[in-house]
Amino acid sequence: MSLYRDTAVVLRTHKLGEADRVVVLMGRATGKLRAVAKGVRRTGSKFGSRLEPGSHVQVQLHEGRGELDIVTQAESVEPFPRTREDLSRLSRAAALLEAVDQVAQDREPAPRLFDMLVGGLRTVEERNPPLVAAAFYLKLLSVEGVAPEFDRCVGCGDEDGPFALLLERGGVHCRACGSGRPVTDEALAVSRAVLGGGLNAALALPEGTVTHEVEALATTALEGHLERRLRAVRVLHD
């Protein structure tokens, strides 16, 4: 029997048996892994709230015989109390967790992805910027090496525009190269800022039509890459 430790964020959980849960963790050293938290659904469980989605924890795991390891200890590294008490924060944190869950590979260490996730959750907790999920999606695509091209036409390289969105082709199209979905210059500028050096300026934007447009665009881009619909951003989207 072998024990190991890791710092992890709980990505999601599902019920197992009477009182247990399977927790899907993003471990900084281990990568994405699944483990059983025994008795966690009982109100007197030693784990308490520490193994709920979004928790940043130090865990000790016991290598199981099957594919599931067993969580033997969990200590909180950094609680996110405001995120738990605010619906808009909860929704945005869930969007980050879902994206990482979709991108991360089982047991493939991805410390950069882990650090990005923790940074994102911290930003949600501290400032809850309207664009946090969209910026996270675009950064994620960039880390994966598939950031959309917003600077020039993906057909001919034209840099002047006007542009239309053709995310299935990897970015924007000029008029001469064909049609696409309309996009405003403001949304393009914000998206470029996120991928360039202007992340903080983008995160400082108040919620409005531009942030909604960028969020829709980033969601479509990530969904295109994953070939799958994202759920969390669509729940409670007013």
Added chain:
Amino acid sequence: MGSAYATAVQDLIDALGRLPGIGPKSAQRIAFHLLKADPEESRRLATAITEAKERVGFCERCFNLSEGPLCTVCSDDRRDAHVVCVVEEPRDVVAIERTREFKGRYHVLQGAIDHLQGVGPEQLRIRELLARIGEEQVAEVIICTNPNLEGEATALYLTKVLDMPGLTVSRIASGLPVGGDLEYADELTLGRALEGRRVVGGAGAGDPAAG
């Protein structure tokens, strides 16, 4: 994975394995138990399932399990119609009824908001709850969702949509489990228990400390 069993046996194991809380090993154990047992036992089980399925539906008013149009709570006219306790599932009604502390009616949401599973408020019985507030002249709603992430998201949403004049909305206190040791409590639980503390002596005795 090829099956080692006859089709009928494998079908039974598969069907049992789809039940909540039953893994492949338990499914196999139950299947073999049923096959070995007296035919009468399996017939009783089969009848119980079919009859329950035929006779039990959901209460028209509160969506609790019910054998008629209204559940036993809703058809009991000694219950206080002005207080409604909102829970996620019918089994939560059973848990609260066991305390014998609550004399009002219920509203079963049939789930909780779950971002990661894509469950939003429109998939829950929230519209029906809002309709009841006026129809039944509800004066107080007690939100009794689970103290986990999904239950809290649901409670936060309900607090927002139930913000109407003349309606008191409360949420059950979350705190330390009776019988547990303080040192094992997680930060969030302990923090909330502190927030919800009660004055037990001195000048403020008798008044709740928080609120």
